[in-house]
Amino acid sequence: MTHFRKAHPKPLAAAVFTLVLAAGASNVLAQSSGAGAASTHSPMAQQQVNSQQSGSQNYRAMRANDMIGMPVVGRDNQRLGTLSDLVVDINTGDVRYALLSFDRGWFQEDAQVAVPAKQLFQSSRADALVLQNANRDQLMSAAVRRTDDEAGLFGNQPLWTRVDRAWGMDPPAGAFGAMRATRIIDREVNTATEDDIGEIEALVIDLAKSKVHYAVLEFDPGWLSPERKIAVPLTAFQRGRGMESDELSTSLTKQRVASMPALDPNWYGRLNEPAYVAGLDRTFFGAGFGTGMADASTMGSGPNTGLFNRLDTDRNGWIDRRELDAMPDLGQHWSAADANRDGRLTPQEFSRLGERGEGRRQ
Incomplete structure (x- = not known):
């Protein structure tokens, strides 16, 4: 686990100070x-x-x-x-x-x-x-x-x-x-009922979007079970009491986190494998595909929003056949999803596609 050494506090006398560039x-x-x-x-x-x-x-x-x-x-x-x-x-x-x-x-x-x-x-x-x-x-x-x-x-x-x-x-x-970021990494996470569920081991950054794709939570289920690593959207966490708090909080329950699948043991080496990234999006971000990790109110977005936004590469607010085919296991269901045959999937249609996926699993 990577740990960061905390610097000794220094007073913030002025927000901006004058700098003189060296020659050249x-x-x-x-x-x-x-x-x-x-x-x-x-x-x-x-x-x-x-x-x-x-x-x-x-x-x-x-x-x-x-x-x-x-x-x-x-x-x-x-x-x-x-x-x-x-x-x-x-x-x-x-x-x-x-x-x-x-x-x-x-x-x-x-x-x-x-x-x-x-x-x-x-x-x-x-x-x-x-x-x-x-x-x-x-x-x-x-x-x-x-x-x-x-x-x-x-x-x-x-x-x-x-x-x-x-x-x-x-x-x-x-x-x-x-x-x-250095104050998020290694920080302990508590639930609303003060259950300690582990700490943030890493933040995975999507460089193309300048966004945290997910945080890696080192989940501690208790004395009798081994720790395991779980991918969780950063928006599932909130700052602890006060800006200088050494803890993060989450509205996820310990039982909910315990039900989530663990990351691949080789997750670090597979960060950029398309199939792995797509599978992680389905499992951890797509309600209706896998665990349905958290309610929309918890995550701050509706079902499948994270996956929809990732597939909508041209950012026009809908997904065409080419974009959906980037995930073959979803692309094969295009006909069922595009019910009005207009050649595009709205967020609502994409959400229904997720519901069909969940129905097939039950």
Whole structure:
């Protein structure tokens, strides 16, 4: 299990501080050249090879555990610093910002900068993350102090308004449940009845969508049964009492979690296998396909919403035959699902397809 060492708290004296770039720092970010070849010896490299060989072009997954600490390079492949954390919205699973620690050679002070995750994830490699299209003014406007004071960091609205403006990003819709990934990983999870059900072992990030696809819960059923790993959507969890709480809570019951199937023992090596990802979506996210893990009120979405959104690759709000055929075991039921023969499946039609799947199992 990967554990993160907690830094000693430092007072948040100011949200943004002035940074002076060292000579030539901005030139590296402005230059454009090909990135170096990635090593294929690491587990992350093998995951990317699996994704490429299987033809999966839209879905690219990495564990946040592996990404944190990865080098960050400019477009000319020169090292800039490291990825120190991810800013995750626990209410939606969105990964909004990556926090980068720049090397002292770039700034006169050891700086941490918030960069849009989408900008960084688009050019990820097995051995490094590539920062594209960033200029000095953006980096200076997006600088934040290092702190363990999460309430002070994310409660500072003027800071994040400035960061959003620096990158031309709209403010998040609805309540923004910002947490750092390092404060989610290894955190204990309790049910509403105070049952300790284990801890979060990992966050699996869908790089293409800049979103947490699922959290890996190391479920502890009790003294007489061995622990097992279960995939759970991040939206099933809530922050514990207070922003600085060392626990997460969930409305799932211990009995409900105990009924969920365990992850494949080799889940880490199969992160990007299309068949494995599709099976995981069916089992853990598609009500009517497998366990029907949680009620819509618990998960924050209706039946099959996660799977529907994944199949709707062009984001037009409906699924055509080509998109459904990405999952052959569902594609074969196209005729039954497309009852009005209009060549498309709405979320409601797709939900009924799930109900038929559940009926066949009973």
